[in-house]
Amino acid sequence: MTEDASRDGWLQQARSYLHDADPVLGRLIDDRPAFDPRAWMAQLPPMDLYGALLFQVTGQQLSVPATRRTLARIQALFGGHLPAPAELLAVDPGELRDAGLSWRKISTLRDLAQRLSDGRLNPDALGRLPDDELMAELTAIPGIGPWTVQGALIIALHREDVVLPGDLALRKAVRAAYQLGHLPTEQEVLAIADKWRPYRSLATSYLFSAALDPAGAPPGTRSGNA
Numbered sequence: 391m392t393e394d395a396s397r398d399g400w401l402q403q404a405r406s407y408l409h410d411a412d413p414v415l416g417r418l419i420d421d422r423p424a425f426d427p428r429a430w431m432a433q434l435p436p437m438d439l440y441g442a443l444l445f446q447v448t449g450q451q452l453s454v455p456a457t458r459r460t461l462a463r464i465q466a467l468f469g470g471h472l473p474a475p476a477e478l479l480a481v482d483p484g485e486l487r488d489a490g491l492s493w494r495k496i497s498t499l500r501d502l503a504q505r506l507s508d509g510r511l512n513p514d515a516l517g518r519l520p521d522d523e524l525m526a527e528l529t530a531i532p533g534i535g536p537w538t539v540q541g542a543l544i545i546a547l548h549r550e551d552v553v554l555p556g557d558l559a560l561r562k563a564v565r566a567a568y569q570l571g572h573l574p575t576e577q578e579v580l581a582i583a584d585k586w587r588p589y590r591s592l593a594t595s596y597l598f599s600a601a602l603d604p605a606g607a608p609p610g611t612r613s614g615n616a
Contacts, residue, residue: 401592404589404592415597419596425599435461437546439516442542444478445545446538447495448491479504511527521543537616551588552594553580555577567597
């Protein structure tokens with residue numbers, strides 16, 4: 391079986407499960423028969439775990455367009471690609487500041503890069519960790535919180551059961567889809583998302599698509615704190 395066929399089979403199974411588990415998602419799925427939950431990824435440069443964390447840190451408290459502009463300037467600084475940890479450590483931090491990163495974000499990214507370079511963190515080992523263990527390892531770094539790691543889990547590691555309860559765009563999407571009279575708290579989002587297990591990443595993509603991009607491409611995971 392080819393990788394595409396295997397993915398198509400998984401996607402059909404996940405859609406069917408979510409459709410039966412949650413009537414609200416069922417309607418969103420029915421309205422989007424050709425929806426590809428990973429199509430928006432084609433708009434991003436190739437990313438390993440460090441690249442995805444760099445992307446997420448860059449996007450903290452920024453809109454999608456602002457994040458993409460800053461990311462493009464960072465790529466230009468490194469010859470058209472996102473930097474590896476050693477490359478980021480080798481550049482003058484002032485050049486990163488000129489590219490649009492705050493000093494706090496530069497400090498976070500340098501700290502992470504140093505840990506990956508000196509062996510305190512091993513990217514291959516990190517990639518094999520369960521979600522909760524990876525979360526614990528990375529959120530020990532100042533400036534990296536759950537939102538940042540959750541986005542990287544989806545983007546770089548393609549984890550299937552991730553939800554971003556602290557993402558403002560997702561909270562607004564849940565409010566609209568479930569016709570709530572208030573902006574749900576993170577705890578309320580998690581309670582609603584519990585019925586989506588083990589396909590919370592796919593459910594999240596449908597909600598982004600429905601509320602923020604009628605054409606069917608999720609906007610990315612922005613507007614998080616850390």
